[in-house]
Amino acid sequence: MNEAATQPLTPEQNLEARAELFKALGHPMRLLILNLVKMKPRHGEELAAILNLNAATVSHHLGKLAEVGLLTAEKTQYYQVYSLSGALLDKPLRDVVFMPQPGVAAQVEEDAYRQKVLKTFFKYGRLKAIPAQLKKFMIVLEHIVQEFEPERTYTEREVNQVLVEFNDDVATLRRGLVDAGLLVRENSIYRRTAPAE
Amino acid sequence: MNEAATQPLTPEQNLEARAELFKALGHPMRLLILNLVKMKPRHGEELAAILNLNAATVSHHLGKLAEVGLLTAEKTQYYQVYSLSGALLDKPLRDVVFMPQPGVAAQVEEDAYRQKVLKTFFKYGRLKAIPAQLKKFMIVLEHIVQEFEPERTYTEREVNQVLVEFNDDVATLRRGLVDAGLLVRENSIYRRTAPAE
DNA sequence: TATCTAGTTTGATGAACATCTAATTAAATA
C-alpha cells in the first residue's frame, strides 16, 4: 500500500482525488491517528496498542493516510515511524472542496446550457418544436435517444412508436438520430449506439 | 432524512461527528453538487439532470450534505432549493481534524503512559521486575489479565501456569490480580472479571 | 377534484470498506 504515495493535491486536481482526501479523513480512527501523530511521530505498533486495533488494520489506515499525503513514513530500525506531512491541512476547507473555475465551470456551463435548451424545447415531456440550430437539435436528439434501450433492436415501426411520444414529426427525428450516429440502421433494423456519455 | 439537521460542529465535538463531515465530503458526486450549488442555488431535479443521476440518489446526497450543515434547503413552489450554508467551509482543515487539546490529549497521554510503563517493565513478553509503585503495578496487571480468557474458569494451578510465563513470582502476581479485582476467586476457582476496556 | 410534477422513502442489489486471522517479508539480535 505504498506505491501510490504522496501526491500533493494541486488545486487543479479532479474531484475524484479531492474526494479521496476526504474519504481518508472520513473515519474516526484515522482522525485519532492524525491527532496522535500530531503530538509526536509514532510507529504502527504503538498506535495499534493505543487504539486497541489489530496491527493489520492500523497498517491499512496508515496506508490510506499516507496515500493522500497526510502522513509520511520514515524507517528506523524495525519501525516505520509516521509523521504529519505537507501543508495540506493548512488549507481552508473551501480550497479543497471548490474546483478552480475553469475546470468545473466550463463543464457546468455546458450542462447548464443543455438544461436551458431542453427546458426551452420540451414541455411536459413533449418536444414543442424541432430546433433550427444544429447544435440545439443535437442536444435534443441526445436526450431523446436515451428512451431507446441499448442492447436491443427496433423495427422502424417500433422506432416511430418511441418517437411519436415526443413529436409527430417522427421522420425528422428518426433521420436526425441516424445522421447523428445515435441510432444505426442495418437491414431495416435499428439499434442504439454507444451509451450517452 | 431531514430530522438530524444542521449541527454547527463546535470545536469541542467528538471525532465521530468530525468524521461524518468528511464522509459527507468524501464522494465525487457530492463535491460536484457543492460546486454546482456554489454557483447558484439549485433544486434537486436540476441537479439530477446535470449529474445524470436518479432523483432518489440526488435526494440521498443532498440529505447527507444538509445533515452535516453544508447545505440548507428552502421550499419554493414545487421545488426544494438548496444553497450553501454556514461558515463551515471557511475553517482551515486542521481545525476540523485536530481535537482541542484537553479532549484527546488527556486520553492519549493516559495511553502513552501505559505504553511507557509496559515497555519499561516487559522485555520479550516477560515481566522484568514487579513495579513498586501501585499505579504501575496496576497497569502491568491489567496487561497480564488479558492472557486469561473471559467466560472460563481456572484452577489455581492453571492460573500459575499462565502467570509463570510472565514472571517467576506467581504468588505476588496472583494476589495482585485478585486484590485489583481483575480475577475473582470462588471456592478455589478463579475467573476473569469484566473485560479489560 | 383530478392530474401533474418534484421530492422523499423503501427495498433490493452490488460495490467499497473495516476488521480480523494467517501468511509473508524484512530488519535486528541471540
Place this chain on the structure above:
DNA sequence: TATTTAATTAGATGTTCATCAAACTAGATA
C-alpha cells in the same frame, strides 16, 4: 544461522454505502 519483532499482504466476513426502481407524499395547475 535461527529466532524475535514490526510491518505488510492476502483472504474472509460483516457492515456501510451508492444506486436505481417503485411506492408514496405533497405542492400546483387544469
